[in-house]
Amino acid sequence: MNRRKQAAISLTAALLSGVFVYGVYLLQLRQIELQEMAEVVVPKQFIATGTRLEEGLLTTIAIPRSAMSPEMVTDLAEAVGLETSMPLGGREPLLRWKVDKYRLLPKAGQSTFQIPREYVKSISSGIRAGDEAVVYLSGEEMEPRRLFPEAVAVAGVKTAANLEIDNPKNSNLLSMANGDKEGMYASRRDANGTIDAINLNLTEEQWLRLDAACKGGNAKLVIAFQASTIREEELR
Template identity: 80%
Template sequence: MNRRRQLAISLSAAVLSGLLVYGVYLVQLKQIQLEETAEVVVPKRFIATGTKLEPEHLTIVSLPRSAVSSEMITDASEAVGMETSMPLGGNEPLLRWKVDKYRLLPSAGQSTFQIPREYVKSVSNGIRAGDEVVVYLSDETTASRKLYPDAIRVAGVKTAANLEIDNPKNPNLLSMANDDKEGMYTSRRDANGTIDAINLNLTEEQWLAMDTACKGGTAKLIIAFQASSIKEDEQ
């Protein structure tokens, strides 16, 4: 009986020892895998050109460290809010050159419209390409109102000579891309020229609403610069 008990104890000890060794092996293997891989951001599914990336569009996958390049985005917060410059494939590493923070091209479902001069009552002279603006409707027959609930992206502002309004020595878009608020302010102050034409990125519904409201001649647009075009510093 004692011999059987000793045999059972020895067998149990051997099994436990084997399980312990195997557990240590799995931990070491996991550590090696973590050291040899890196996490990168990928779209969960196909994303069309002009889409503004939201957290629900993105996920994280692990790739062999040797396959990860400096162009791949590794932090999802860096990609959120960016807009796609080209289609993105699902589970395809997100590359920095495929997205942009300040795009002048229309987003998905939008077109760029040059607003007829006769539709416009006033345009803020501080507006530059890439800004977001608020569009109001000043109507002689009804109360004035905001035409769209959301801000509208400016594709371009030009003088009567068809020249883009900017400061050549300190381009506004360059300052915007570098998040240089001081440079953006200086560019707006020093740029020469009066806005003669403004191009807005609008959906078909937004353009039809504008055209319907203004083509009778009694209603005019007031296009105002929105302060959120210049981002506030994070607290």
């Protein structure tokens, strides 16, 4: 009887030891798997071209480290605020070449319109490609008013010779992309010409409203530089 009891105890101990060893093995295997995985940023769902990325549109997933590439974004903070240069698939790793910080292309639902000269009363001399502008209506027989409640993106400003207005030695757009506020200020002072034409990224509804307001000749546009393009607190 004692032999049977001892055999049962030995068998139970062996089983418990085996379970313990197997549990340690699974834990080590899990740790190895975690070490070989990495978090990357992905869209939660499909995102169209020209969309400004917000934190609510993004999440992170774990992928094998061996599948990672240097172009994949791994930090949510890096992605927030960027704009898509092409459509993004849901749950697909976000690649840096598919997004940009300062884009001149129109967003989804927009087109780039060159504003007719006869529609324009004045353009702020500090406006450059990549800026945001506020558009007002002004006329002799009307009270001046803001045409659009929101600022609009400037796709380009050109001289009469069809040259993009900028400082050739210190590009405003390059300074903007590099976060060089002093360089942006300097490039606006040392530009290479007077604005003759301006291109704005507008929705169809915005363009039709602008055209209807100006085509009769009774009202013209005053296009002003939006100060938020260079945040005031960063220049203090």
